[in-house]
Amino acid sequence: MAKGIDPQSSVAALFGSRVRKLRLAAGLTQAELGAKAHVVASRITQIERALGAKPTFELAQVLDTILGADNLLIDMWPYVYREAFPDWSRAFMAYAERAVAIGEYAAQVVPGLLQTEDYARALLSLDILLSSDEQLEERVVARLGRQKRLASHDRPELRVVLDEAVLRRPVGGTAVMRAQLARLLEAAEERHITLQVLPFDQGEHEEMGGSLTVLTLPDGDDVAYKEGAYFGQLFEEPSEVKRLTVTYDRLRAVALPPIMSLDMIRSVMEDNYRGANVPSRSERRRLAQKQLQQSGGWKLRGGGRRIPRRGPRP
Template identity: 75%
Template sequence: MVNGIDPSTSMAALFGARVRRLRTAAGLTQAELGALTHVVSTRITKIERASGAKPTLELARALDAALGADDLLVELWPYVYREAFPDWSRKFMEYSERAVGVRQYAAHVVPGLLQTEDYARAVLGLDALLTSEEQLEERVAARMGRQDRLASPDRPELCVILDEAVLRRPIGGPAVMRKQLRRLLDAAEERHITVQVLPFDQGGHEAMGGSLTVLLLPDGSEVAYTEGADYGQLIEEPSNIGRYKLIYDRLRAAALPPIMSLDMVRSAMEGNYRGANVPSRSERRRVAQEQLQQSSRGRLRGGGRRPPRPRPRP
């Protein structure tokens, strides 16, 4: 216990204790460390005491570099960041990191595990409670970091069902959407990832209110998680999980087969968001003028004379 702060009480307390230990070992005062990381000394005090605002990712990186922590603080930061979420949300994240199988239905946006950085920034930027650009970038970095597991040796099997609305809603604009849909097509080429689309013509279903995730854990147990615009619910009771598994199975049966689903993704990318690669009007005008000038120079090189007309045959 350091200065009455128990590192075991929270990740923020553990982070603060590590900062203090590293700072002391480096022979730095709080003011000197603040100067090295471009924050006031009271900010360092609050971090070490786990009081006030939690450290940002940018500050964690600066502290790590200044104290020569070899990425220790940067690796600890996501757990500190996670404490800002409700208990049920944090628990779901913990389950997700251990899951060997992930089955998701997404009603409105591409699931976080398959989002591009620009798409994630556009989605997360819609939160009315965001306080700063820095906070937005922290959330984007955290989301991108969670995708690393898809490339790790213990990566889970990922099965994603996208409502057709996910393909049609232009989050971030045409260029962002085109890149995001390309990401879906590329991801689906991986053997451990399956992408399906639930078309509009299937009508209503039991999960229309929001997203649904069913996780398979290493011990064979399962948990379910439902989420809407401003709520989330973690279901751990086995007797209740069966209902959500049935809902997911029905959605998967109603969705297009993977090959047809990818055709729909490709069609949306090349149809709805074709404008992402179309030159602007001013660019087209500039190219047209250049072509006219080239054509004029070609006539001048020919002496400006018209080619002789063919003589009529007698």
């Protein structure tokens, strides 16, 4: 342990402890390691003592290679990065990594799990607190890294309701947005991903002020998360979670069924959508109820409670 630094006090401290141990095993001084990594020796000191700015992803990669860490430092970096987030945000990300089912209503932008690299970069670049292009790229890497879960053996069922505004706001420009819509269509081909669109003509609803995510955990419990332009809140209390789960189910029920939703996405992508093919509200309700009854996934019953179907995944 480096002069009183407890590796159990934080992930950054554990990361620094590992860097120091690997450096000593390699017979390098802090100055020598800094020279090889093209940073000043004091930067290595900061990392080993968990002081100052967190290591960048690029630096973690360089140190991993120089010290022969076999991806240990690279694998630890996302957790070091997340320590900069508030407690509730870190708790939500930890829940999301374990969730067996994820339900999202996106009010303004495509959810991070389905964003393209250019779309994510355009959104993340809007943060006025960004200090450098390097920091922006770190955030892009971290966001895209979370998408790997969708291709893993324990991938969750993903149900996404996109407000029509998400499709029509050209984030990053025409080319970036067209590629993002194509990504949505591609994702919808996966059996564990369902996309629906909530059209403007549906009118007012309970979540107009922000986005909503409901996570189902392996033990069957749910947690919920609400996010707006300047806030985020995690809900774990059962009565609050149930209320938000019912809200999410209502949004699914009045959104366009998946096939019609994909037609709308294609139309917007091709820039020829005119709204003539949007069914009436009553027809959408009838189609949605039929879809939910026939679906192998979540269903509505008794006040809208969602029941995840347990069974083998494809």
